[in-house]
Amino acid sequence: MERSPRRLQLYTVFACISHSDSELRVFQMRQFRILSLFLPCLLILARLQAQSVVTESAQSTSDRASSDGASPEFSRSRQLIQQGKYDEAISELQRMSSSQPGMKGLSHELGVAYYKKADYPRAIDLLTQALREDSADREATQLLGLSYYLSGKPGEAIPRLEKVQGWLPRANVDASYILGQCYVQTQDYPLARQAFAKMFDLPPDSAASYLLTARMLFRQEFEPVAREYAEKAIALDPKLPLAHFLLG
Template structure:
């Protein structure tokens, strides 16, 4: 007859093996074994937690939430289950419910895969708690919450989530705290560009260019802003400068192709767009512009092919909820 300690050890070892199966992509096989373990009475410690992880990995967030809630009832101090349930609730579109869990477990554990401070900051953004979001991002990066760097970082993250007014306020505050802060004018320009305030965007990009003249991304943004404003000569000049500084980036090649099409120069546009396609064949915009260039040159067969490729890539990349696990 096995000793109780040996049985407990065997159960723990089994859960370690099941977790390893999940990490290796054999989640459904692991879940079948976990379902058997979850049906036992009493349920072994850790079974609900690993079952919740398996369900989360399969994007079954509703059942994952049930399993993780059971895990926390079994052990209220289970930090991994609390973090994972917070992440699950965020993925379910319930950021307000996720916040208390993530606030209580914002430190890393041995099993942490996604920085809880990052998800907590996103939850704060989604509930319009922008100062708390700034503090959470600052903690993630090791900045003081009220520092210029923290304001600029939060502004960058807010821009990604289309929070333009607050992003502008935070980037401006960063400059007030540190007028020489690198990339602050670039970010202010990107916020203005996203809001189609083209004159402001150009002015901010020029300020950044004077401070950081060898950053190719600045010329890329300038080219985009000039192109949108209809100044294709300055756009072309800026984008060619970007190419020299960032020869391995597809962005300037694509934008330059677009500008040259606007300037009725499809032959030159084709040269840059074909280069962009060789560097990255999965960008639907490149194929769409290639289709336009070929059509302008009378190459209708090539134009149809590129347009079809563009549509297929775009259809395959319809917006989906990103997997953070």
């Protein structure tokens, strides 16, 4: 059966671990230090990819042309957002709010502008209002979830980001990583493991998934649970050297 690209990434790390050939086990021990560094590199790569979502996820909104069904009056404010002139865009939208109270889509546009400005509390208020006006606004749902996450409110972020994850046709590294971090911060470790496993298209109850989650937890100093997950990885696959390395 053909493996997905993400599965192949981890396959290069884990494929040899369960092999029974003695020569291969000797090779594993010689390459132990290299392997112990390889997995963290994958996780760092995923983290860097995830960081891009907080700046790119609003881009499709601000890049939309006025011909997509939205009011053409927003073209000027969107252009200002694209140029990084967030205060000017907000002032433009506020003038429109004063002259045309209740204008359709205005809460959405202001929410995007405040999100891009990194004023997440204000973005939360406006994106929440945008969803009251249009509950099917997917962009507002995603940005609201990210605004809660970036405001240090993972519990509020989770239901919004779960919706976003459900819309994706296949695993998305960015969405899975951020959602997994929210689960970790709310101490829902089984769901965190599922989210991290989805990053690399792994079975959530596999030794590799437990090891991935253990590594994430150790990095964030959740040591008791991290040790438990590393021990579980060893129980599922005693020949997993990276798990032994994590436990010391």
